[in-house]
Amino acid sequence: MRRHKKIKPQPGSGAKAAPAWQRWWASKGPLFRVGASFIGLIILFSVISLAPFFQSLLAECVQLDAKLAGKILNGLGQGTHSAGSTVVSSRFAMTVINECSASEFVIFLWASILAFPATLRRKIVGLAFGTLAVGFVNLVRLVTLFLVGVYRPHFFTPAHEELWPGLFVIAVIFFVIGWVSWATRREQSHAAA
C-alpha cells in the first residue's frame, strides 16, 4: 500500500488550497454518482422482478433448474425425477420456489456491472458471464441441498438458510470484484495502446 504525503501550500507561494469540502467532493463525488446509479438500478430491476410477466418467467427458470438438478442427481445415482419444480427420489423430495431462484443476486450483479463506468462491450460480457455463473452456482446449491437432505437431513435447514446464502454472497462479490478488475485493466491497456 503506497502512502502519499499530504502537500501543504507554502505561504507566499501564490497557490491557494481548495476548500476542504471541494477536495472531499472531488474525491468522493464520482463514487457517489456510481452509488446513485447502483441504487437506482437495484430499485428498477426489483420493481421489474415483481411484474407478473417476470414472475412467470422466473417460474419457468425454477422448473428448468429443478429439471437440471434432477438430471444431475440422477446421474449421481440418486434415482430422481422432476415434476414441475419438485425434485423427487425415494428418500427425499425438494420443491424449488421462486424465492430460491437467486434473482436478488442477479439483480445485484446486473446493477453493479451496469453502474460501474466501463465500455458497453465489457458490461455485456460481465452480464452474460455473471448471469451464467449465478445460474451455475444455484444449480450446485440445489444439488448439494438435495444430497444434504438425503444424507444429513438435520443439517438441511442450516445449510439452506445460513450456509448457502453466505456462500452465494461470497461468489457474487468475488465475481463483481473480478469483473471490475478485468474491465479496468483492459480499458487501461487499450488506452495505453
Place this chain on the structure above:
Amino acid sequence: MRPHKTITVFGGWFLLLFGLSLIPWPGLPTVCSDYFRAVSQCVFASQAGQRSLEFQPLDTHDTRVVIINRELMQPDGSGPVRNLDLDSFDFTWRPGSLLLALILASPVSWPRRGWALIVGGLCLQVFLLFVLGFAIWNQSTEVALVSLSPFWKQAADNISHILVGQLNIAAPFFIWLMVTFRREDFQHFFVGPSVAQ
C-alpha cells in the same frame, strides 16, 4: 503493491473474515437477537399514542413484533393484534458481518478502515431501523393503525419485499463502497500507480 496482488489479498481476507462469520458461534444468535430487541424497543416502542409495540423473543434466532392498536383493545386485555415474526439474528448479523468483512479486508490504511467501520456501521443501523420501521408501518394496516387503498397496500408490500430482499447484500456493499473508498483508490487497486508517480 501490484493490482492483482492487492485484489488477491483483499479476496483472501474477505473470504476468511466472512467465512468465519458464517460459523454458528455459540451464543452469537442470542446476543444479536437481544441487541435487536433492545434497540428496536428503544427506537419504536412508545407508551403514548394509539400504537403499542412489543418485541418478544421466540427462540435464539427469531423475534415476534406484536403490533397493538390500543383503541381496539378490550378492558380485559383481549383484542386484535398483528404479529410480525422475523429472524432477528439474520436481520442484524448477516448485513453487519458482510460490511465488517468488506471494510476490514479493504486495502486502505487502518485509520480509514476505522472511520469506515464507525460511519458504515451507523449508516447500516439507520438503514436496518428504516427497513424494520417500514415493515411495522406496513403491517399496522392490519389493525387499523394505518389505512391504505388496495393499490398503495400492494405498493407498500412490494417496497417491503425489495428492502428485505436487498438487505443482505446490496445495502452493505453500497455502504462499503461509499464510506471506504475515494476516487483515486480505484487507480491504485485495479490499475496500479501511474508512471508519473
